[in-house]
Amino acid sequence: MNLVITDSGLGGLSVCAQLMLLLNKCADSGLSAFTADDLHITYVNAVPSNELGYNSMSGREEQLATFDKILRNVKKLFAPNHIFVACGTLSVLLKDIQFKSNSLFKIEGILPIGLKQLLDSLHQNSQATVIIFATPTTIDAKTLQHELFNKGIAEKRIITQACPELATQISNDPEGSKVAEHIHHWVQQALRKLPSDYAAPLIVYLGCTHYSYRESLFHDAFLQEGFSEITLLNPNLAAAESLA
Template sequence: MKTILLCDSGLGGLDIAARLIEQIRSMGDGAFRLIYFNAWPHPQCGYNQLKNDQERSQVFTAAFEGVARFHPDFCLIACNTLSIVYRKIAAVKPSSFPVIEMVRPASEFFAETMRCRPELRLLILGTDTTIRSGIYTDQLIQAGISAERLASLACPGLATVLEDGFDSPAVRHKIAAAAEQAEAMIPADTPLALALCCTHFGYAETLWKTEFAGRFRQEPQLLNPNASILHQPELQSCLQQAGNPKIKVEFFSRFPMPQTKMQFFAEFFKGIVPELSEALLQAHCDEALFMLPEGIF
């Protein structure tokens, strides 16, 4: 049985987990253990709330030691924020097992779209950590996309409120605020694409279109890169080596996630990927999943 581990901070990566399960179902014979590893470190503090990049690296290094104890055949970092942190960690200490993070496949996806549609401006949307890093702008410029065609906007707190519902007043308020800010940055008649650089953001596709269409003269093109991480040749090779859609799905976290959130997502995925829905309802919670560095929390 091959073990594939998806690492995220929160529940946004469940979208990628669902896509992966559907992909595995279509690939033949074999058996897989799919682990969803929630690397959220503390009930009152996520990675974006830590003081600086050094603290983020220290905490995720500890979390990744927990990942390694599962001895995965493949690891997907299904989170843009953690992908950026992981790049810094891996530059010092590469992983002993294959890892794919979001930045490379997402950047390739965005760049290809911009080449095919030279009239587009791209608004990069993400968490504070993702936008502050400037990594997607840098990657796209390196790929030959003019800096004049790029803009970035942080959406603080949006990922968190999306876990309570995809169409709540809080979500609407934050996406409406992002559209208002974008209107001040980009002319209203500009053909616009939105790069959703947080795995949570795709859950609110309808609101992104509605709120931005109200500020710009045409509905924006949404670029959700969540599927791009699953198209990488290294992962495809791993999946093809062991077919048979026998899939065991498990969810692990240091602490219990709010029951309302787990039930909401379990119900959302129930009719699509029941294995994932069941894993959410039977979540494994253990503070020893990974040990937090001293002096940070």
């Protein structure tokens, strides 16, 4: 089977790595005859150029046209059986992509996986508040927020924090020293939005696949602000498990 995993950058590579690890573990344990060798996995960076990312485009129309063109080229070049969009930003565009409606193969995004994580965690902790960190496009689309509202989650339990340029900063700062400052800044901004009567525990959702590379820095930032016990949700591993 030809599987294409795509992202607007390098965040989705963590999904690829986790998927390969899971497939090999299953094969080694004898739990499954399905191995990494049964899959031909191609990773596609769907950013059109280093100077132009989706969150810096003129608007949704340009984002849709760009991603649609890339998906059509992916089909021509790789003849996939399955395309998995390992990107929160691009996942919110999928429902309006013309290419998807004309495709005979499976194409899906990471957003429903993250939504399930959020719902499971919020239902297990009926008083908990969640902070969603994501790109401006993901936050502005309000897809996650609306789905949570529709599933009965009260609006006051949901805090959203857009983190402009954080994905790029993570990619460009392998040492992580500057990124730590940026993450701390966005954590502080998010915590200021908490209502005075918010109830613990606090759930933190990383809504961009790039953020998983610096999961520990999010933990550190919350610890510095006095939040030693948080539940951190990272959809990357769950995405890999869904593909395995």
